[in-house]
Amino acid sequence: MPKSLTENLKYNYLSVDEPPVRDERIGGCIAYCGSCSGLQDDFKSGCAQALNRKFSQSSGCQLMLAMGIINTLTNVLTIVHSPLGCCSNLAGMAGVRNISRSSRGLATEDQTFIHTNMDELDVVNGGIDKLRRAILYADKEYHPEVIAIVNGCVPGIIGDDIDSLARELQTEVSARIVPIHCEGFKSRFVSSGYDAANHGILKYLIREPKEDLKPTKKEQYLNSKTVNIFNVGSNSYGDELELSRLVKALGLIPRVVPLHASVDDLDRLGEAALNVSICATHDDYLLGHLKERYGTEYILDVLPIGIRCTNIWLGKIAAHFNLEEEAEELIRQENRELKEAIEPFVEVLKGKKIFVGGGETRILTTADFYRSIGMEVVGVKSHNVDRFVENLLDEIDDPNLLVEVAAGQPAEELNTLSRLKPDIYIGHIGANGWVTKLGIPNIPLFGTNINYMGYSGAFELARRAARALKNTNFSKNISRHVELPLTEEWMRLNPKENIIQGALF
Structure with missing residues (x-):
């Protein structure tokens, strides 16, 4: 599990007006194209953090x-x-x-x-x-x-x-x-933008704990059962309902924050027994400071997408409250029902090639689910790679799996996809239109009205992928009649040749 950002601080980040950028605080890789094993070695040696690209098409804001x-x-x-x-x-x-x-x-x-x-x-x-x-x-x-x-x-x-x-x-x-x-x-x-927003919330919208405001016995009991689930912009209300359902099934009280919260909700963030992240990239700055301020423990190292990762996520929450037996029974029941429900989709998807692109934790957990039901993961593209996915990279059993690291860069991704020729693409919103022009059927990696997380989310991942492969005429017709705005010279270039060591000036 990644260390809290506050464990080795030389000073309190909140004592200054703005947070440190992630280049200083976390480090990480923003440019890579090669094998998974190569990325693991380069990341551990520090070489991956120094990589850049000759030509950069776009990035986030x-x-x-x-x-x-x-x-x-x-x-x-x-x-x-x-x-x-x-x-x-x-x-x-x-x-x-x-x-x-x-x-x-x-x-x-x-x-x-x-x-x-x-x-x-x-x-x-x-x-x-x-x-x-x-x-x-x-x-x-x-x-x-x-x-x-x-x-x-x-x-x-x-x-x-x-x-x-x-x-x-x-x-x-x-x-x-x-x-x-x-x-x-x-x-x-670009994920430094999350830290910027959370710095403002921590500094100005979350009150400091006060000794003279001791909770009543009833409030103490409720707080001891309360689990803050930290939502992100890429989850839906259906995801929040599913994760809250699982937390409730353990006899705990879920509270979903901070998106769509009121100022009063933010003021009360410290009144919980456990803070649970569904995206370390999004939350580590916020949860680390909440632990420093209130002493609230947190779970940061797993995203509840797919069967295995949801099992782990639920088990970690249960372990904090000594509810392991209850969690084991709940997991057995949910897994049994889910595997029976997705069986027809598994038959359609088994053996199909898939490529997943988007945020680092999300793509690796999504790819893990599809691999677990018999699909062949031919590659993944992450916006960036940092310490929060080292454990997930270590769990990939294919050392030759192609990993591309690029925030934006659709031209680079299209070049890669034209070489790998996956049967289906699962990608970050904004990339799907480009991929359709290649003739590859695809579904979005997330959506504000679609459930992706937890066990019901795993069902939807299987169902939607199987549905996309049932009729692929749309993407084929688009590809037949719409040209990509990329030269043949670029498409012949190996994307690895665009990655260089060191910064450009």
Whole structure:
């Protein structure tokens, strides 16, 4: 299990205004193409962490990942401090937010964003005056509980001091002001955006424990049974229901946070016996600090996708409460029913070749499930690789399995897929359209309205893959009539040749 980020700290990260980037705090690999065994050796020796690529087509945006957390919170108004282009995805993000809230039975509402619309003059003179006016206007006009300031690359480069402004204005407004530092140029790892959002939540929205607020006996009992399940933007309400069902079956009390939580929910995060992550990449910064602050133990090293990994996830929770026997019986019953239910799909999928692309933990656990039901995993593509999946890489029994590490880079992935020719592709949203143009049937790796986690999620993974392979005419027709915007020279190039040692200048 990865060590807590707080075990070897020389100082408290929350004592400063912004978190360290993942390059410094965790390290990891953002560029690789080769065998699984080669990646394991390079990662352990430190060589993988120094890899880069000659040509980089695209990457993610830390601001969008931070917004993916902050944007879900109840009664929060977001001010995007940057040039106008940084708000290009906000309309779609507001729509996803309302779909997610509606599926959870929460009130839907018009999503309000304020943008400071920095221009060339602001780059010279600074954008703090615009941001000051935006904060005062937001508080007076909308009366939110929280005003989150999401800081883009441009104000980060010119040095706008949003933290000093927040402290100055906090006495003038009723909302809590939360600066979020997600300037993308500071890190090679887009997942640093998660840390930026969680740093703001930890510093400004989660209260410090107070000795004079001791819980009653009833509250102590409820807290001793409460398990915080930390959700992520890539899980659905169906996933939350399934994982809560399993925790309840052990006699425990599940509470799903922090996405779609209220400010009061966040204030009470310390009132739990155990914090459980479903994505270490998403949660390690948050859970490590919650342990430091409240002493709450956490589980971080497994994602409950597929049969084996869900068994492990459930067993670890049970072990914390000395409920091993109850968990064993529950796992036996669930496994028996699930294996019987997916038998017709297994017959369709057995022997088929599959490629999985997306977030590191998610793709490896998803690939593990499909391999366990008889499919041949021919390759995986991860956004990045870090210490949180070392154990999963060690469990892969095919040392020659092709592993590609690339955040974005669709051209590189399409080249790889054209060589491997899988029967089906399971991939991160946004990649599927490209893959369809290759004629490969595919399904998304996650969806806001689709259950993927737990035992019911394993059923859906099998059912949806079998359904996609039943009729592949759509992807074949697309491939026949739509060309890829890539040259023949690029498609002939071995993707490994694009990976180099050391940074580019």
